[in-house]
Amino acid sequence: MARSKKIGILTAGGDCPGLNAAIRGVGKTAIVKYGMEVIGISSGFLGLIEKEYIPLKEHMLSGILTLGGTILGTSREKPFKKSKQFKVDKPSLIVETYNELGLDCLVCIGGNGTQKTAARLVDEGLNIIGIPKTIDNDVWGTDQTFGFDSALWIATDAIDRLHSTANSHKRIMVIEIMGHHAGWLTLYSGMAGGGDVILLPELDYDMDIVNKYLLKRVENKKPYSIVVVAEGIKKPSRVESAASYVAKKIEQGTGIETRKTILGYIQRGGSPSPMDRILATRFGAYAVDLIAREDYGKMVIKKGEKIKDIPLSEVGSNVRLVPKDHTLIKKARGLDICFGSEKTLI
Ligand code: F6P
Numbered sequence: 001m002a003r004s005k006k007i008g009i010l011t012a013g014g015d016c017p018g019l020n021a022a023i024r025g026v027g028k029t030a031i032v033k034y035g036m037e038v039i040g041i042s043s044g045f046l047g048l049i050e051k052e053y054i055p056l057k058e059h060m061l062s063g064i065l066t067l068g069g070t071i072l073g074t075s076r077e078k079p080f081k082k083s084k085q086f087k088v089d090k091p092s093l094i095v096e097t098y099n100e101l102g103l104d105c106l107v108c109i110g111g112n113g114t115q116k117t118a119a120r121l122v123d124e125g126l127n128i129i130g131i132p133k134t135i136d137n138d139v140w141g142t143d144q145t146f147g148f149d150s151a152l153w154i155a156t157d158a159i160d161r162l163h164s165t166a167n168s169h170k171r172i173m174v175i176e177i178m179g180h181h182a183g184w185l186t187l188y189s190g191m192a193g194g195g196d197v198i199l200l201p202e203l204d205y206d207m208d209i210v211n212k213y214l215l216k217r218v219e220n221k222k223p224y225s226i227v228v229v230a231e232g233i234k235k236p237s238r239v240e241s242a243a244s245y246v247a248k249k250i251e252q253g254t255g256i257e258t259r260k261t262i263l264g265y266i267q268r269g270g271s272p273s274p275m276d277r278i279l280a281t282r283f284g285a286y287a288v289d290l291i292a293r294e295d296y297g298k299m300v301i302k303k304g305e306k307i308k309d310i311p312l313s314e315v316g317s318n319v320r321l322v323p324k325d326h327t328l329i330k331k332a333r334g335l336d337i338c339f340g341s342e343k344t345l346i
Helices: 019-033 045-049 090-101 112-123 148-169 184-192 207-219 242-254 264-268 274-292 327-334
Strands: 006-011 037-041 053-055 105-110 128-132 172-177 197-199 225-230 258-262 298-303 306-311
Touching: 006 019, 006 045, 006 090, 019 037, 019 105, 019 274, 045 090, 090 112, 105 112, 105 274, 112 128, 128 274, 148 172, 148 184, 148 225, 148 264, 148 274, 172 184, 172 242, 184 197, 184 225, 184 327, 197 207, 207 225, 207 242, 225 242, 242 258, 274 298, 274 306
Parallel strands: 006 037, 006 105, 105 128, 128 298, 172 225, 172 258, 197 225
Antiparallel strands: 037 053, 298 306
16 A cells, blocks of 8 residues: 655745635645645744644644634745845755655645745755635636635725714725735725725826815715725835825815725734635645645646646746726726726726
8 A cells, every 4th residue: 555645734924814724624635535644834934944843633623714824823934035144045954854754745825925935846856735825816827815805804894884984074084905016905895895996006096086086076975985095006105104195195185184094914814704714625625636646836726616726837926916907997987986097988
């Protein structure tokens, strides 16, 4: 009989709801379906560098499906990034730990940066499987990452709550949503929460157009407005937050009392939504099926309703941004939602 496999699993980059569901999906499938051994690596790639890990037994995976965060811990450690200060050869240490542990494969759960590191470790000769996660929903090659749906619920709820207080005071409310490069969360929560103005990192905007639009709303007997901005929108100053910058420009340009809310890390915390629990579990189970067939060097993806995989090398430095002509943007423009540029209805 063939020797049962031994696999490592780590979570890297910013955390998000659903990481524990994915760890559980990988761990339970590996142990129950295939009789594999599972090693949990602490704090992302740092755990491999500093040799911090623990064997994960099946009972340790019970009760974690609904937990936010990650039981393994995470870090933004980038082992291939050159550092003048520390001369340690981190990639070699990672390979050394992988070999010392006798791993057959390492499962890397993370966003774009993690998948890029994972692809480089494939080049170093390791067997790797990537699983995409992030609230930003911007990992290249997959229609969706887990974490996004949970964050969408949180962001939408926050926008919903701004409507009543904005209406009471006849104010403009600016809310800043996470997303440095990609505006998926801002676009979706802005639409779901009935935002009047939505500003995305992918689209150029003009504050004069935004202000004219907001004044027009007042003329049209709409006494309050909700402005949803992504943290990564283009802005001249590097010190101010996107929300502060936009709120200041609105108050100066319209004379209407304006307040800002920065939602921040609340978007990344707490229990995953049912959809994220399911997606993370499906990703985890599929990852182990790939390992069982020794189909390494892949990242698990969602395409339509199906779970599939692509070569990790395809992900590279690519980021999945909101296309300027995204169908939701076109539809929103038809509803007179302002994206900060001249209105085009197609
Ligand atoms: O998880 C992605 C993300 O939430 C981005 O939207 C955000 O800019 C970034 O993480 C900030 O995370 P940290 O402060 O943990 O580096």
